[in-house]
Amino acid sequence: MAISYLFVEVLCIGYIILYFIIDCIGILVSSYNFKNTSFSISFSKRIISMLEFVFLLIPTLLIGYILIPSIGMIYASEFSLDSLEYSLSVDVIGHQWYWSYSIKYPISHVWGDEGESITFTFDSIMGLSTNLRLLVVDNKLYLPTNTNILLNITSVDVIHSWSLPDLGIKVDAVPGRVSSVSFFSFRATTFYGQCSELCGVNHAFMPIVVTTVNESLFIIWLFEQLF
Numbered sequence: 047m048a049i050s051y052l053f054v055e056v057l058c059i060g061y062i063i064l065y066f067i068i069d070c071i072g073i074l075v076s077s078y079n080f081k082n083t084s085f086s087i088s089f090s091k092r093i094i095s096m097l098e099f100v101f102l103l104i105p106t107l108l109i110g111y112i113l114i115p116s117i118g119m120i121y122a123s124e125f126s127l128d129s130l131e132y133s134l135s136v137d138v139i140g141h142q143w144y145w146s147y148s149i150k151y152p153i154s155h156v157w158g159d160e161g162e163s164i165t166f167t168f169d170s171i172m173g174l175s176t177n178l179r180l181l182v183v184d185n186k187l188y189l190p191t192n193t194n195i196l197l198n199i200t201s202v203d204v205i206h207s208w209s210l211p212d213l214g215i216k217v218d219a220v221p222g223r224v225s226s227v228s229f230f231s232f233r234a235t236t237f238y239g240q241c242s243e244l245c246g247v248n249h250a251f252m253p254i255v256v257t258t259v260n261e262s263l264f265i266i267w268l269f270e271q272l273f
């Protein structure tokens with residue numbers, strides 16, 4: 047919510063600046079005398095230096111005004127990653143040229159055994175489709191809706207990028223490093239994405255497909271894969 051407010055605020059500031067600049071250009075053009083190529087408005091040296099100071103001061107104040115909440119937002123998003131309770135974690139691993147997923151699901155959600163979890167690992171390779179070109183995979187990643195999910199993203203060879211534009215997720219998969227991002231979906235739908243880091247000759251052929259379903263359907267799907 048706070049990030050949307052910040053976005054709207056920065057957008058409004060941008061529009062005001064744009065309006066101001068267009069206004070200034072309009073005044074200058076209308077005051078220009080094309081016959082003797084000179085401006086009809088003239089300022090004294092004192093006014094010019096005062097204007098220069100004001101035009102330096104206003105952008106500096108504006109940048110400061112945008113910078114402080116933006117930095118706060120970056121810290122808040124990092125801390126919220128630690129403070130959330132995750133019901134499920136998924137390791138996302140980039141390969142040349144496919145993704146593999148490892149779902150770690152706490153067994154306590156099904157049987158009530160505390161502390162134990164089941165892990166299901168599978169590869170997701172591009173499939174063929176005529177209507178969704180380069181966006182179809184053989185094994186989709188199913189995830190439950192209304193659940194806090196932790197995605198741990200890494201790679202085993204070169205740098206890839208796991209990107210789902212609909213959810214605003216785009217995280218680099220860097221070999222030897224684990225980048226985490228939280229995932230939460232209210233609605234049951236399918237999200238499409240692609241590797242967004244040039245990773246070699248088949249870079250264009252490693253799509254990402256995530257389908258969100260309600261938790262009971264997710265459990266059924268998971269158990270079908272396991273047994």
Ligand SMILES: [Cu+2]
Binds near residue numbers: 140205207242245249
């Ligand atoms: Cu890639």
